Amino acid sequence: MGKKKVFIGVGHGGSDPGTVGYLVEKDINLTMETACRDFLTAYGVDVKMSRTKDEDGTVSQEVAECNAYAPDLAIDVHNNSGGGDDFEVFHTIGGSTGKTLAQNIEKHVKAMGQNSRGVKTCQGTSGNYYAFIRETKAPAVIVESVFVDTKADAAQADALAEKQAFGVAYAKGILDTLGLSYDKPEEESAEPEQLAKEHWAQPYYDRLIAKGGASTKQGLRIQSPGVRCWRCWIVL
Numbered sequence: 001m002g003k004k005k006v007f008i009g010v011g012h013g014g015s016d017p018g019t020v021g022y023l024v025e026k027d028i029n030l031t032m033e034t035a036c037r038d039f040l041t042a043y044g045v046d047v048k049m050s051r052t053k054d055e056d057g058t059v060s061q062e063v064a065e066c067n068a069y070a071p072d073l074a075i076d077v078h079n080n081s082g083g084g085d086d087f088e089v090f091h092t093i094g095g096s097t098g099k100t101l102a103q104n105i106e107k108h109v110k111a112m113g114q115n116s117r118g119v120k121t122c123q124g125t126s127g128n129y130y131a132f133i134r135e136t137k138a139p140a141v142i143v144e145s146v147f148v149d150t151k152a153d154a155a156q157a158d159a160l161a162e163k164q165a166f167g168v169a170y171a172k173g174i175l176d177t178l179g180l181s182y183d184k185p186e187e188e189s190a191e192p193e194q195l196a197k198e199h200w201a202q203p204y205y206d207r208l209i210a211k212g213g214a215s216t217k218q219g220l221r222i223q224s225p226g227v228r229c230w231r232c233w234i235v236l
């Protein structure tokens with residue numbers, strides 16, 4: 001089975017800051033989406049982002065890039081303005097996979113503590129109002145994480161960890177939609193064995209033994225790197 005592919009559009013950038021209030025949209029979009037990408041990549045998904053730094057780009061370029069990449073799913077990340085409150089997500093009129101993706105993302109956003117204004121569609125004169133939803137071939141959604149011009153709502157995303165939590169919520173919604181699991185237990189670390197061979201204090205301890213300053217019955221207790229264990233202090 002080939003790897004699943006996800007395209008991430010990162011709204012605005014360069015000379016276009018997006019909406020500006022208590023936060024600057026182009027910056028927080030990028031931080032959120034970098035966390036989203038990292039989470040997806042960790043679970044075996046191939047990801048392409050429309051930008052990975054602060055640079056210019058148009059929606060039509062994003063759409064062309066997305067269609068050339070031919071992903072399984074696409075997400076475009078924005079933040080709102082206009083004095084409202086809470087998260088919202090838009091999908092294709094008529095629903096199907098895009099709607100499922102929107103619902104899965106909303107579920108994880110709510111689970112992290114942000115309220116939702118809803119899972120929505122937006123009618124334009126030629127179908128879907130938003131080009132990223134109308135012109136992309138893959139099922140696509142647009143998320144609006146917080147209102148940057150509403151103080152209390154912007155405060156939901158002012159810290160780095162909060163922005164990253166939005167990105168992870170988006171990634172989990174995407175993985176749910178792709179049918180991929182992300183609750184695997186952490187792999188056992190190989191660290192303890194390496195430490196057993198190379199405790200930082202071993203040379204000092206050996207020297208003390210050579211001088212008769214320590215008992216060979218006392219060993220060096222292995223702890224995490226850089227942490228001085230109580231026995232090291234006593235012996236040294």
Ligand SMILES: [Zn+2]
Nearest residue numbers: 011018078079
């Ligand atoms: Zn925007």
